Amino acid sequence: PEGKSLFLTWSLRGSLPHNRFPPPSSLSAGMAFVWMDRCLDEARSGPTWLKRPDIAQIVVDSFRYGSDTLHHYDLHAYVVMPNHVHVLLTPLAAPSRLLQSVKGFSAREANKTLARSGEPFWQPESYDHWVRDAAEFERIRRYTEENPVRAGLAARPEEYSWSSAFAGAAL
Secondary structure: OOOOEEEEEEEEEOOOOOOOOOOHOOOOHHHHHHHHHHHHHHOOOOOOHHHHHHHHHHHHHHHHHHOOOOEEEEEEEEEEEEOOOEEEEOOOOHHHHHHHHHHHHHHHHHHHOOOOOOOEEOOOEEEEEOOHHHHHHHHHHHHHHHHHHHHOOOHHHHHOOOOOOOOOOOO
């Protein structure tokens, strides 16, 4: 919908554990997302390349480039976790185009840095949710920025370097 904000989440290829999914009919889409996010926060399997400051910075730079230079979206909140990302934005281009741009650029640059060119970096799927109203927007913004605190990576959102909440982060 035009003018509506979009919440997106995607993860590194291989970061979700195999054979550890809830039965498809047992959870609503929202509950399945929370289950997946908690699983990713535990980071017990798969790659965690986004823990590396140089790789995390590539992803943050790609968020800002998509917003400030390409004008594909207005960026409201983001966090780069060890194996996944959350971003809250208002699209100014087709969501598929902006996702392809951000994921494609960050994957190429991260793979160059990791000396693994040609390898899949991101999981092809992503989770998306259109934000319904101002209250939900604020709840999702807080959810995004508080993710490092819930995962035990920071005591306060402002202390986590790879988040829009980081002290001095200018959006």
